Amino acid sequence: MSYEEAAAICEGALTALPFLRDEGNIQSEQKVLINGASGAIGTFAVQLAKYFGAEVTGVCSTQNVEMIKSLGADHVIDYTKEDFIKNGQTYDIIFDTVGKISFNECKNSLKKNGNYLTPVISASVLFQMLWTSRSNKKVKFAATGLRKTSDKVKDMRFLKGLVEAGQLKSVIDRRYPLEQAAEASWYVDEGHKKGNVILTVAS
Numbered sequence: 610m611s612y613e614e615a616a617a618i619c620e621g622a623l624t625a626l627p628f629l630r631d632e633g634n635i636q637s638e639q640k641v642l643i644n645g646a647s648g649a650i651g652t653f654a655v656q657l658a659k660y661f662g663a664e665v666t667g668v669c670s671t672q673n674v675e676m677i678k679s680l681g682a683d684h685v686i687d688y689t690k691e692d693f694i695k696n697g698q699t700y701d702i703i704f705d706t707v708g709k710i711s712f713n714e715c716k717n718s719l720k721k722n723g724n725y726l727t728p729v730i731s732a733s734v735l736f737q738m739l740w741t742s743r744s745n746k747k748v749k750f751a752a753t754g755l756r757k758t759s760d761k762v763k764d765m766r767f768l769k770g771l772v773e774a775g776q777l778k779s780v781i782d783r784r785y786p787l788e789q790a791a792e793a794s795w796y797v798d799e800g801h802k803k804g805n806v807i808l809t810v811a812s
């Protein structure tokens with residue numbers, strides 16, 4: 610694995626893992642939907658959910674459908690053609706990695722005891738976390754970067770094992786030299802990168 614590919618693990622994979630495992634309590638054979646499957650968190654979430662034995666549905670736009678299939682997703686929904694909240698399917702976990710679908714919009718697509726996970730904080734997410742804490746469909750947010758260093762190191766070792774076993778790979782969209790960090794940031798802000806954008810600090 611190159612340094613660029615390794616750098617990507619530290620962001621998306623180190624976020625997706627605690628969300629699926631700790632907040633979602635993901636179990637084998639569960640039905641898991643990843644919204645924003647083509648992003649940094651999403652591309653790793655698809656692969657990790659497959660590793661945990663789930664039946665995985667990835668949601669992305671047309672141009673990313675083949676890429677999400679290649680990461681192992683069992684089903685891919687093109688959000689420009691189909692709205693997953695209207696197709697009658699239900700899931701144990703809906704992980705909205707990009708904060709584009711609210712809990713209220715998708716709660717009917719959650720099974721009983723299902724979890725809606727989001728890494729994108731807002732006042733309504735905080736309110737819904739409290740509101741749903743005793744109900745059978747829960748909203749979960751976590752600031753995964755603020756976890757104890759020892760926990761993150763343990764997770765990095767786990768992820769390293771998956772990479773070495775060929776079960777996890779980084780998707781890299783673009784690389785920019787450090788001097789072009791502003792251009793990289795503008796591109797990321799467009800909201801359509803595929804996987805990761807990497808800043809390189811050495812040739």
Ligand SMILES: NC(=O)c1ccc[n+]([C@@H]2O[C@H](COP(=O)([O-])OP(=O)(O)OC[C@H]3O[C@@H](n4cnc5c(N)ncnc54)[C@H](OP(=O)(O)O)[C@@H]3O)[C@@H](O)[C@H]2O)c1
Pocket residue numbers: 620621624644645646647648649650651668669670671672673688706707708709727728729751752753754797800801802803804
């Ligand atoms: N809580 C935490 O600890 C934590 C940690 C890390 C990051 N975050 C947050 O997590 C969020 C996601 O980060 P990220 O880097 O994974 O995102 P990202 O890579 O920037 O997301 C880009 C992806 O979003 C997809 N997308 C855009 N609109 C969509 C829509 N309406 N439906 C489905 N997919 C859509 C795009 O696919 P198309 O081009 O196909 O539309 C693109 O591939 C950010 O807000 C970030 O700040 C939180």
